[in-house]
Amino acid sequence: MILYVDLNMDQISEGYVILITGLFIVFSSLVTLSLLFKYGIPFMLYIYKIITKRKDKKIKDIALEVDEDFTGEVVAAISTAIHMYLNEQHDKENPILTIKQAKKSYSPWSSKIYGTQNRL
């Protein structure tokens, strides 16, 4: 495609150039990034280990020190449980408040007149 491009290329053909190179660059950069994380990072961590501990180990041994059983699903379950615990402790209550008149039976303890008349 690029062979056909000359100085007088019109917009459409330049568009095709951008289409192809653009897609190629997007793909290649994300492929590089994924390769970096597949192979590069374990290698870097390995180097880091060697520098800090001076201990010779195979890449496979150190590659990624993570618990194989502790998967993302476990994390999700735990975090859901914590979220539920923190945010949903209170069940939904009816927001309508009703003020009920409590019927007071007469009590001499709160009566002023009782206090004034029946002095001890």
Added chain:
Amino acid sequence: MKKLFIVFGIISFLFIIKPVLGLNKSPDSLISNNSIFTEQVDNSEGEGVYDGAFDGLKQFYNYTGFANVTWGHIAMIFIGIIFIYLGIKYDYEPLLLIPIGAGVMIGNIPFVAGNQTGIYEAGSVLNYLYFGVVKGIYPPLIFLGIGAMTDFSSLIANPKLMLLGAAAQIGVFATFLGALYLGFNLPEAGAIGIIGGADGPTAIFLSSKLANGINILPDGTTVKNLIGPIAIAAYSYMALVPVIQPPIMRLLISKEDRKIRMKPPRAVSQKEKMIFPIAALLLTTFISPSALPLLGMLFFGNLLKESGRTERLAETARTKLIDIVTILLGVTVGASTQADIFITKDSLLIFGLGAVSFVIATMGGLLFAKLMNLFLKGDNKINPLIGAAGVSAVPDSARVVHAEALKSDPHNYLLMHAMAPNVSGVIGSAIAAGIILSFLG
């Protein structure tokens, strides 16, 4: 009694200085005052006063929205109300649609030009706020917040899913080509194409650089200002992800494929999470330096989150900062749809192209996921549905994938897997924007 004197004193003082204040009126109104004055001399005094009052009312009426309204304004206000309705009733990205809907109404209140009211009038408050859109200031700030709230661990655990984010960018470039065929020139077509990335901030960023109505093309013409239509198209299609994507998924992915279960992603160590933003920042910006404002801020935000030492900064970036910027962005983008500038044939074409690009992007992701499955074996097979999450509408498209998978198998939880192509779609569309910018900017 003393108070009464003070009040009367103030009122009489105001009466005295009234002519002084009157001098501040524009020359226009002074002339009209004079004409009223001459009328007063000619006619009897009482009639003149009524005439003056009537003229005043008429002048006031000419300044109201009722006198200046056009069908365009009414249509746009109606669209704004629809946005708000969709946001409230169907919960389609209400955080975006409600500010934008309110902005559409604000921007389409009819007014008399020349009083520094409208968003396109230099010196108006809305124009100052719109500055952040025109100069591409808001999008990187939004990306900072997105970086500070995104967890890249599912991507680090399964790096090959990054390819799905790249595959969905086919939509960007296909639309770019389509726009060229429809007669848009190169920079405009580039800005329109990025709608296929389904990433609002990226679309605004790119259109503010390419189709801003300021740049001058080689042949001497000025590019059109397409920021408003492109932003509105990008955000409305992002909000419509739950409507657009499921039919395409059902069309392209067979029932059996939809039931594929993926093995849970491995746990990712903190060290890897810290290395990710640094390595990705260096790598992606070295490849595509034009995307630096977007990708730099994205990974900087993520570093704030993962470093473990800057929790305060990360907290601000992912809550208050992104909220403030979203409010300003939403309202000004909405208000930029002023009817006389927005309702054109180009806007309609952009909306059409946007829909097509969204469909192509989704299809690209899905088909590429199927293609990858040909090379993967047994346990490593991926569920092709997650390809649709490669369009970067975070996290809505991942949620749609999850919901769609649950429909065919109620125990297939794809959300975490779908987040990987989803965030890589953000990176991919930012890189694509950078490439287009470096070609056409």
